[in-house]
Amino acid sequence: METPPTDGRRGGPRKLSEAEKAQARNVSLRRIARLFTAHRWQLAVVTAIIVASSIVSLASPFLLREIIDVALPEQDLRLLVWLVIGMVAVAAVTSAFGVVQTWISTTVGQQVMHRLRTDVFAHLQRQSIGFFTRTRTGEVQSRITNDIGGMQTVVTSTATSIASNLTTVIATAAAMAALSWRLSLVSLVVLPPAIYLTRRVAKMRRVITAQRQRELADLNVTIDEGLSVSGAQLSKTMGTGGVLVERFTASSSRLIDLELRSELAGRWRMATMSIIFAAIPAVIYLSAGLPGTTGTLSIGTLVAFTGLQSTLFRPLTALLNTGVSIAASLALFARIFEYLDLPVEVDDPVSPVSLGHVRGDLRFEDVTFTYPGNDVAAVAGVSLDVPAGTTLAMVGATGSGKSTIAALIARLYDPTGGRVTLDGVDLRDLRLTDLSSIVGVVSQETYLLHTTVRENLRYAKPDATDAEIEDAARAAQIHDLISALPDGYDTMVGSRGYRFSGGEKQRIAIARTLLRDPRVLVLDEATSALDNTTERAVQKAFDALAEGRTTVTIAHRLSTVRNADRIAVLDHGRIVEAGSHDELLAREGRYATLALAA
Known part of the structure; x- marks a missing residue:
């Protein structure tokens, strides 16, 4: 039996x-x-x-x-x-x-x-x-x-x-x-x-x-x-x-x-x-x-x-x-x-398009996305236009669809409806390696490899020089801390980065992304683990680096998005308001309510 x-x-x-x-x-x-x-x-x-x-x-x-x-x-x-x-x-x-x-x-x-x-x-x-x-x-x-x-x-x-x-x-x-x-x-x-x-x-x-x-x-x-x-x-x-x-x-x-x-x-x-x-x-x-x-x-x-x-x-x-x-x-x-035999859900196109010079115009055209097994769409009918070199900030309650939009920009998923374009080209028509060199993502969940700080940073750019690595660390406001360690950049970060605090890990992750010099930056709660003083320092670095780049920022703290060129307020996967900080406050709508509660 x-x-x-x-x-x-x-x-x-x-x-x-x-x-x-x-x-x-x-x-x-x-x-x-x-x-x-x-x-x-x-x-x-x-x-x-x-x-x-x-x-x-x-x-x-x-x-x-x-x-x-x-x-x-x-x-x-x-x-x-x-x-x-x-x-x-x-x-x-x-x-x-x-x-x-x-x-x-x-x-x-x-x-x-x-x-x-x-x-x-x-x-x-x-x-x-x-x-x-x-x-x-x-x-x-x-x-x-x-x-x-x-x-x-x-x-x-x-x-x-x-x-x-x-x-x-x-x-x-x-x-x-x-x-x-x-x-x-x-x-x-x-x-x-x-x-x-x-x-x-x-x-x-x-x-x-x-x-x-x-x-x-x-x-x-x-x-x-x-x-x-x-x-x-x-x-x-x-x-x-x-x-x-x-x-x-x-x-x-x-x-x-x-x-x-x-x-x-x-x-x-x-x-x-x-x-x-x-x-x-x-x-x-x-x-x-x-x-x-x-x-x-x-x-x-x-x-x-x-x-x-x-x-x-x-x-x-x-x-x-x-x-x-x-x-x-x-x-x-x-x-x-x-x-x-598993099908590849997100794959390279049969006939990929090469962008050549990347401007960084990002656009969502009536985008809908539903996670497999779910009945309710995480993002529904979203249309956004982020011109090259501008900054878009997205705010909203937890589960409103902000991180899903960030994932669609990096093409971690493909839309189930509509399309996301970069310089007018559907992201699905670009090679994944080309897209990853254009779009840099810093998420709220930081993952560091069990190796040295230097190799963690070089993971983003294998041929990076030590000078480039240190410049990226300075931009992320982490160079002084790393240099003060007994082994400096050769310090082992430990399994999943447990050698460092949450804020330090995020700044290392920011430096790793910046080392690739992406044309489009996606910051998904990238400063969520930083204290106010460090957050202000990193935000200054981001402001300098964002010049000439397209930047999409997701944050709960409204203080980090008030200077964005445009702010989109999401609720249950839909955009309910969009405009500048001052415009949204003047409307006395959802954004104004969030600002008062902050």
């Missing part, structure tokens, strides 16, 4: 969805084979080596027959020496072939693994922000590490194992038939039940493997949530460390059960086959002694045949086990192909 997969978050049983069941069943072997297409010549060489090795190895039983039937009875020492030398030579040649075969096949397998890993990583890099908000971080990591890692044995050795064992089986069967076709029939009678039992075991392994990989993903999620800096801080402040340990322990226990079931699945069936295989030689000896066959076989032929029979069943068993491994690995391939 199968144990149902479980939800790693709650510890209870979780039923497989129909999509998951179909995914585990329907993986094209042809698609898997295409992974090896680029290496067909290496695989052809490996196949040739395997065939040659199989043919050479078949000489041993015939040499043995000659030793038993001729050399020993006739006491022909010279023939005996040559036959023994021949047997040693066969072993040496097949061993050399095996080394070369392993080297080539492992190289090919590792290259296929490398390509698979990089293809998945590159494809996920192209996914929209929506994918990452919908997907657990630990799930993504599990697909790239656990699932692809679990496929390694199959990818690196399965193809050569199939070719080697299949060639050996065919060649050995032919040699057995040449020695005695009657005894060959006795030996091969075990094949039908062996194939049937193997198919049963393969189906069991495949289901269990899919469950095990999902449990590993849940385990990764627990690790990510409990041992990241933010997760550890949350668990300590909420006192939930014990709950996390219990959750991790339960998930790990379920994983033990699945690992055991995976290893033991069908073992009693395969043990039955091993007993049958072991009994075949006894049946052969019995057959050789029956009245119809007595005297028709020499002792040497009988010994050579039983040797071949053992040689046959070893690759045959390996071939059947390889089939089981392939069937189990299909669950892993299904999970990887699921990610590779």
Whole structure:
């Protein structure tokens, strides 16, 4: 009876969805084979080596027959020496072939693994922000590490194992038939039940493997949530460390059960086959002694045949086990192909437009956007015109759509209606790399890499000089603080920047964006974590840098937007007021109400 997969978050049983069941069943072997297409010549060489090795190895039983039937009875020492030398030579040649075969096949397998890993990583890099908000971080990591890692044995050795064992089986069967076709029939009678039992075991392994990989993903999620800096801080402040340990322990226990079931699945069936295989030689000896066959076989032929029979069943068993491994690995391939088949929601255009000299005219034309799964539009019918070199400020209550508009400018999402243009060109007609060099974003959620301050800043411009890095830091009012550190710009910021305060992290992020010298600046609550004194200093830097640039500022503090050329007031995704600071105050509308409450 199968144990149902479980939800790693709650510890209870979780039923497989129909999509998951179909995914585990329907993986094209042809698609898997295409992974090896680029290496067909290496695989052809490996196949040739395997065939040659199989043919050479078949000489041993015939040499043995000659030793038993001729050399020993006739006491022909010279023939005996040559036959023994021949047997040693066969072993040496097949061993050399095996080394070369392993080297080539492992190289090919590792290259296929490398390509698979990089293809998945590159494809996920192209996914929209929506994918990452919908997907657990630990799930993504599990697909790239656990699932692809679990496929390694199959990818690196399965193809050569199939070719080697299949060639050996065919060649050995032919040699057995040449020695005695009657005894060959006795030996091969075990094949039908062996194939049937193997198919049963393969189906069991495949289901269990899919469950095990999902449990590993849940385990990764627990690790990510409990041992990241933010997760550890949350668990300590909420006192939930014990709950996390219990959750991790339960998930790990379920994983033990699945690992055991995976290893033991069908073992009693395969043990039955091993007993049958072991009994075949006894049946052969019995057959050789029956009245119809007595005297028709020499002792040497009988010994050579039983040797071949053992040689046959070893690759045959390996071939059947390889089939089981392939069937189990299909669950892993299904999970990887699921990610590779994800549609790219925000992608480069087929025929991209090059802007050349960028002026920075930004325009929203009746733009509507609804997040997937939501019924209410986050932005509805928004039309904005931000001429090049001007400043637009957006204000409004939380959830009014300000950050969504900022995300649309950076093309983190595409509008579901209307369009956003830059110098008259729809953002969807621009290359993403070109757009990222034009639009610089500083958001309220700062992310710093676990490396030095210098490398965090250089992340925005890999070829930036130290002087450029320091100039950007000065503009963001953070240079003096960095220089005062014992290691200066070579100070490690720590995981997610926990070496610095919120305001310091934001100023580093501002410097990182400014280092790219973008034509359009989007400041999404960029000064929200700064104290009043620091905010005024950074705002002065922004005012200087905004000259000649198009700047879109989102802020709750009205003091940071009063000097904007135009202010748009949003409510439930719509623009309810627009104008300058003085104009909006004179209207005594929503903006005036916000100003009085500030």
